[in-house]
Amino acid sequence: MEQKTLSYWQGKAASLVIEGRAFIDGAYRDAHSGRTFDCVSPIDGRTIAKVADCGAEDVDHAVAVARRAFDEQAWAGLNPRKRKAILLRWAVLLRAHLDEIALLETLDAGKPIGDTTTVDVPGAAYCVEWFAEAIDKVGGEVVPADHHLVGLVTREPIGVVAAVVPWNFPILMASWKFAPALAAGNSVVLKPSEKSPLSAIRIAQLAHEAGIPSGVFNVLPGGGEPGKLLALHSDVDCLAFTGSTAVGKQIMQYAGQSNLKRVWLELGGKSPNIVLPDCPDLDRAAKAAASAIFYNMGEMCTAGSRLLVHRDIKDAFLEKLTDAARSYKPGNPLDPDVSMGAIVDKVQLDRVLGYIDAGRKEAKLLLGGSRLNEASGGYYIEPTVFETARDARIAREEIFGPVLSVIVFDSVDDAVRIANDSEYGLAAAVWTSNLTSAHEISRRLRAGTVWVNCYDEGGDMNFPFGGYKQSGNGRDKSLHALEKYTELKSTLVRLR
Ligand code: NAP
Ligand code: MG
Numbered sequence: 435m436e437q438k439t440l441s442y443w444q445g446k447a448a449s450l451v452i453e454g455r456a457f458i459d460g461a462y463r464d465a466h467s468g469r470t471f472d473c474v475s476p477i478d479g480r481t482i483a484k485v486a487d488c489g490a491e492d493v494d495h496a497v498a499v500a501r502r503a504f505d506e507q508a509w510a511g512l513n514p515r516k517r518k519a520i521l522l523r524w525a526v527l528l529r530a531h532l533d534e535i536a537l538l539e540t541l542d543a544g545k546p547i548g549d550t551t552t553v554d555v556p557g558a559a560y561c562v563e564w565f566a567e568a569i570d571k572v573g574g575e576v577v578p579a580d581h582h583l584v585g586l587v588t589r590e591p592i593g594v595v596a597a598v599v600p601w602n603f604p605i606l607m608a609s610w611k612f613a614p615a616l617a618a619g620n621s622v623v624l625k626p627s628e629k630s631p632l633s634a635i636r637i638a639q640l641a642h643e644a645g646i647p648s649g650v651f652n653v654l655p656g657g658g659e660p661g662k663l664l665a666l667h668s669d670v671d672c673l674a675f676t677g678s679t680a681v682g683k684q685i686m687q688y689a690g691q692s693n694l695k696r697v698w699l700e701l702g703g704k705s706p707n708i709v710l711p712d713c714p715d716l717d718r719a720a721k722a723a724a725s726a727i728f729y730n731m732g733e734m735c736t737a738g739s740r741l742l743v744h745r746d747i748k749d750a751f752l753e754k755l756t757d758a759a760r761s762y763k764p765g766n767p768l769d770p771d772v773s774m775g776a777i778v779d780k781v782q783l784d785r786v787l788g789y790i791d792a793g794r795k796e797a798k799l800l801l802g803g804s805r806l807n808e809a810s811g812g813y814y815i816e817p818t819v820f821e822t823a824r825d826a827r828i829a830r831e832e833i834f835g836p837v838l839s840v841i842v843f844d845s846v847d848d849a850v851r852i853a854n855d856s857e858y859g860l861a862a863a864v865w866t867s868n869l870t871s872a873h874e875i876s877r878r879l880r881a882g883t884v885w886v887n888c889y890d891e892g893g894d895m896n897f898p899f900g901g902y903k904q905s906g907n908g909r910d911k912s913l914h915a916l917e918k919y920t921e922l923k924s925t926l927v928r929l930r
Pocket of ligand 1: 598599600602603607625626627628656657659660661662663676677679682700701702734736834860900901
């Protein structure tokens with residue numbers, strides 16, 4: 435078997451044919467306006483494709499065909515076993531095209547090829563499989579009622595679901611929306627981020643090949659506009675969003691201004707990672723703390739961006755942490771040996787560097803702090819660690835880059851107070867050998883996911899994922915996600 439080296443992937447990239455058109459009603463189409471935007475690779479700053487810049491006409495078109503498909507019951511009317519079979523076929527095709535989709539993802543978003551081939555694309559295929567397998571096993575209820583009644587409670591698809599998703603895990607975050615939405619029988623209009631549209635565009639053709647009927651799965655790339663137009667559209671029944679808290683707030687308003695569509699939000703985070711003096715394994719905790727913020731260039735909604743360390747172990751722990759951080763060396767993400775790739779684009783690069791500048795003024799720089807490999811034309815930042823006060827700007831705002839804020843605390847109560855003192859509540863972690871402390875602290879942490887003696891574990895689809903507070907509402911993953919894409923119906927039949 436051919437070794438998949440940097441030059442292997444560069445060769446593949448050179449011969450790759452990239453589709454940049456929207457996918458509407460079972461076919462690739464240019465934007466009605468004919469407009470395109472440049473898709474720029476953060477690896478070297480070069481334009482790799484022209485992508486359809488969809489506008490109002492395209493949004494109306496996609497929503498109309500999604501509605502038509504739903505009304506005709508072309509998908510929702512199928513026996514769930516049939517839907518399952520088609521979705522499973524799609525997952526097989528996703529795996530068959532794994533290298534190609536992973537390469538698109540790496541070129542488009544700068545993510546290491548070693549991750550896109552093992553996490554992003556297989557993770558999306560797994561998500562499709564998981565919801566496909568669930569859908570013919572989840573039924574309704576026959577509920578206690580007056581003797582003269584038969585009472586049924588059923589779940590019905592909600593109709594047209596729009597999914598607006600971010601660029602940090604483009605295909606994976608999209609799958610967390612479209613897999614449960616399609617499994618439940620809805621039509622979907624997927625709006626990928628302008629920064630990373632290529633994988634979503636590619637998999638639409640595979641959905642069609644697998645047998646998903648025309649109009650049921652549509653992909654609308656575009657620069658910001660289609661997301662807003664979908665959120666304002668009166669024929670969209672549900673808008674599932676992953677992205678920033680600021681845009682999430684706007685989307686709720688758009689729903690209020692239009693048809694009160696159901697809005698589900700997975701938003702930002704500033705997750706605390708608490709290390710107590712009785713941490714069972716400081717080496718493992720240091721590696722996990724580094725991975726929590728430097729994996730995927732820190733472009734993680736669950737990033738452990740606030741490291742809370744007890745004063746007694748601070749010096750020993752920070753030494754281990756900076757050692758672990760040094761093993762993340764940014765480089766060409768097409769190189770399978772590279773664990774840290776490029777920041778997604780110039781806008782995000784400048785944003786992160788701006789926070790680093792702010793950090794230099796208000797905190798103590800312990801490691802990193804610079805842009806690297808500028809001559810490549812790409813966007814690379816080295817792992818960066820600050821020791822900072824709890825109320826510094828870099829310790830409060832989501833940076834979404836490889837920048838860690840270390841905060842020292844003196845007691846458990848203090849740690850919990852700092853951890854919860856945030857507008858966010860997506861994830862949190864605590865390291866301790868004491869079973870009672872572990873459970874008590876977990877209960878007190880206001881976050882949708884709590885890790886004990888680990889960070890970022892839980893690839894299984896069985897765990898609901900989402901945030902408390904301004905990290906969002908609703909949950910992706912698990913059977914609970916199906917609730918977002920269904921309406922509950924009570925049917926009462928009078929017998930006599
Ligand atoms: P973003 O700027 O909010 O964009 C997210 C999506 O919304 C993109 O597709 C974007 O399209 C679209 N959009 C932008 N403005 C819009 C508007 N006014 N109305 C409707 N849609 C609009 O977020 P991002 O920079 O892509 O992603 C980073 C954020 O996502 C971070 O805050 C991160 O924490 C969060 N995130 C959360 C989770 C989670 O599960 N909780 C997971 C991953 C990321 P354009 O790209 O075309 O502008
Ligand atoms: Mg891109």
